[in-house]
Amino acid sequence: MIFTQTLPRVQHHWRRPCEGLARWRLPTAAKRGPERFRRCLKVSGQMSIRRSARIRLCHSATYLKCRIAYSVLVLHDVVGTCLAEHLAGTPVRETVHLAWRRLSSMRNLLLIAAAMLTAACSGEAEQRPDRSVTVVAEPVNYLPDETVVEAIGTARAARSAQIYPEVSGQVVAVRFRQGGFVKAGQVLVELDSRRERLALRLAEVRVREAEQLLARYRRIEDTGALSESQIEAGETALAAARIERDQAAVALAERTIRAPFAGNVGLAEVDVGDRVTPETLIAQLDQRARLFVDFNAPEAVFRRLRPGETVEVVAFSDPGQAISGRIEAIDSSVEQEQRSFRARTVIDNTGDRLRPGMSFSVRFVDSGVSRPAVPEAAVVWGGEGSSVFAVRDGKAVRVPVTITSRREGLALLDADLGAEALVIVEGVQKVREGQTVKLVRPPAPREAKVKVSGAQ
Known part of the structure; x- marks a missing residue:
């Protein structure tokens, strides 16, 4: 069936007549040359080569395939003959010489067959029409080629302050609602101020006393009973008394802790009766109508990320809501370790849905x-x-x-x-x-x- 497989391109209506011919007569026809091979095909198929233009180019290739198959059979026959001669007692040298003579002619045929097969295939490829x-x-x-920069930022309030007392003392009243809104100057916490109030009253008494003394000096100044130095001493005593009164008033005011600006106050860190010092945190005060989102951007976009540019900010707590932010400021230097710089964008928080400290995804698109x-x-x-x-x-x-x-x-x-x-x-x-x-x-x-x- 080796030779039957070499004729797949021949028409199916004369494949069966060629099967017997390929099995018995094709080896002999291939050995005698292409012309004899073509005549065998013509006689077996009962058709002319001119009638089948589609297989003209494959005749040479089919012939070469049969020729190569015949050479393989010859090689198998040579090996079998040599083995039989050797088993029959023929010397090894004569057996090898016999095999070499029979194989030398087949080797040249194989080289010629390979060259003709390559030429036939290339000719067939060259004659193939260029179909559309x-x-x-x-x-x-x-x-535009866009460069997308994504970073993680942290929000902070536009104005934020941690409230600490100026002096030590005991808390007597907490005047704010935790988490509520306070106005600028509103009282937050009061400390015990009994001594400071007494000191202020004493200072006010001394001021009145100094004013009365100086007034008497002024009335008798024209009589010549007092020297100029005595009058100046009275004026100095009055000024000192007034300064002491102001100091007492400041000390009393420090016992009352007020909001430095309007905003939302956090949780109270102290209760009534607590003893506080200047290192004791009272509460956190934030002005969060606007939020600043600080993020680190790579050094590669330092020249393109400028104040006024628009970025997209998305809170991790609400990923479905994108917020348009504006670059507020750029840091003046680049961090050497991370090769990035710090940028600050401002976003609107009118609805008070966001809080300082939240994490945000910042996305910047640079159109190139x-x-x-x-x-x-x-x-x-x-x-x-x-x-x-x-x-x-x-x-x-x-x-x-x-x-x-x-x-x-x-x-x-x-x-x-x-x-x-x-x-x-x-x-x-x-x-x-x-x-x-x-x-x-x-x-x-x-x-x-x-x-x-x-x-x-």
Whole structure:
């Protein structure tokens, strides 16, 4: 069946008559030459070679296949003969000499057969017609090459303060509601101020005494009973008394802790009766109508991320809500260890949904140069890298490309493509370099028919 397998391209209606011929007569015909082989095919199939133009080119290849198969049989016969001669007692030298003489002629035939087979196959490939391929091509769209920077930021209030007492003392009253809003100057905590009040009253008495003494000096100043130095001493005593009164008033005011600005106060860290010192935290006060989100950006975008640029901020607590933020400030230096710099963006918090300390995802999109964008299916990969097929003068031309980024099913390319270039997007797998292509329109999407059954 070896020779029967070499005739797959012969028409099926005369394959069976050739089977017996291939089994018994084809080896002899192949040995005597191509002409005898062709005559055997003609007689066995009862048809002329001119009638079957489709198998003219395959005759030589079929003949060579039979010739090679015959050489394999000869090699098998030589090995069997040599083994029989050796078992019969023939010397090894004579056996080897006999095998070499029989194989030398077959080796030359194999070389000639291989050369003729290559020539026949190449001739068949050269005579193959260049058939056009139906493809779908689209014009190239140009989109800006975007650089997306994503970072994690932390929010802080626009104004924030930790409230500490100025002096030590005992808490006698807490005047704010935890988590509530307070106005600027509103009392938060009161400390025990009995001694400070007494000191203020004493200072006020001394001021009145100094004022009365100086008034008497003024009345008798014209009589000459007092010297100029005595009058100046009275004026100095009055000024000192007034300073002591002011100091007592300041000491009394320090016993009352007030809000430095309007905002939302946090949880109270002290209760009535607690003994506090200047290191004791009273509460946290935040002004959170606006929030600052600080994040670290890579050094590569230092020149492009400028104050006033818009970024997208998304809170991890509400990932479905994107907030538009504006860059407020950029740090003046780059961190050497992380090779990043600190940026601050401001976001609106009118609804008071966000809180200081929250984590945010910050996304910055930098639009660069415009690049050709094609569907990802249009890019083919080969030994030389990625490429696309452009249509020029009705033929497919391979254009090497480099993918710079991907966006929603499109590949942005760094390639030599004109503004009006046509790129094959469908049928690209069956196209080869220089092949004629036939452009067709892509099929329109079919509308889905939905059958709505009536309510039962």
